[in-house]
Amino acid sequence: MSHSPRPVIGITFSSRDLERVRFSLWQDMLRGFAEAGAATLTLDCHRPQGDLATVTQRLDGLVISGGADVDPALYGGRTDDPALRDIDRTRDDNERAALQAALDAGLPVLAICRGLQLVNVAFGGSLYMDLKRDRDVSSTHELHEEALSAPLHTVDVAPASRLSQWLGGRSGRIAVNSEHHQGIRALGAGLVASAVAEDGLIEGIESPAHPLVAVQWHPEMLWPTDENARRLLAGFVDACRADRAADAAVTPGAAR
Template sequence: MTNSKKIFGVVANFFQNSSELFAKENLTYTMQGNIDSVVAAGALPLLIPIGIPADVNQYLSKIDALLLPGGQDVSPDLYGEAPSDLLGATSTKRDTFENALIQGAISRDIPILAICRGAQLVNVYFGGSLYQDESMIKRSVNIEHDQTKIPVQNDQPSHLVQLKDPTLIQMFESSEIQVNSLHHQAIKKLGKGLTITAKAKDGVIEGFNDSKHHIAAYQWHPEMMFRSDKAMLKIFTKFISDFLE
């Protein structure tokens, strides 16, 4: 009998559609890169639609790991700030549901891989805060963190990141790597118990982990980058070997 594959619960997003392409129906979806990267790493993706906190434990009982992907801005209500005019679209329902998933995963000792919005939400969950827009960051080095404004294709890098974690340095065989960047919010105050693993040269936190709770978080999008840079798949395969084998 072959060993069964580990199951990643991938939190889906909700899109209120106005396109004729889907007959103006609403969509529950995830970006294809979230699926492809999990499959390429040797695991199985299982979509978790945004729902109600009461259903979280039943969802978590079906999975071995949780993937929190990108999406809407995290509501500043969660870290005690008034919304800025620069704030993008938010989803209270998604924030509430994913926070319940984080809490449930931690209580069940289920590892969490968080990307972009996912990383920002985890940071806020642990008491951290965010810059509501990158223009609010005081920095001497200017880096555009939303590469759609440059523009650069999603799977191509747009800036350098300095790795602070020996494991990442060994994995990428370098203390500096190029990453893509598709966000306008950024981590301001780091959450309690979290350790920085990567930073951009303008000081923006690009990665952190929490070894106690088996959490690895990245601000960039390895699930997109691995289409052109296979080394980025190591983020998924190393996560599996560290926490799921």
């Protein structure tokens, strides 16, 4: 790992969701990014954040983390669907604002699980509101939070993708963990699939126009036992470090 200054990454979360998640999982996530070489700043998107775009643009990278369902009103879904779980429109709006600010600033973005779904919706895509009910799936995508500590199924990573690059050049089939009941139905405009599960569900997406990667699994929870998860976190942090260095080269001595 380089001895250059640690890049500062912002990690979105919901203080409401955090109340329902084992604190050890949250600690593992923060420790994972720290082990990968980053300094972390948490962004509570459950509460109104009028200056979130300004804060985001001063970071070196952005992580959009997991959590509850995205408001289906944002993609033309049924807002009264009984399968919906814990919608938080304030979080949706804050994370979309942070995402747009990061894209405008050219920051590397890693979106995880719900984050992938939020990114897809932000780019005009849609979601299956419940995979078991709305899609014929052969893979198991959801068990319980404790299952995040071990792989649950596999995905095929596209060669020459940014995801493959952040995985240290690894492509093809890798094992991933999983804990989600929704997934991508229609891919957002300008996005491409970079990982697909055995049952055909898109589980990795990215933007050729931006340093943006989104995955449906949870590398921030699997990294203590899985080399590919560690590589993905490290690859993202390395991209943030390179972006920080490039910014410093353009404006010597200036803070982002």
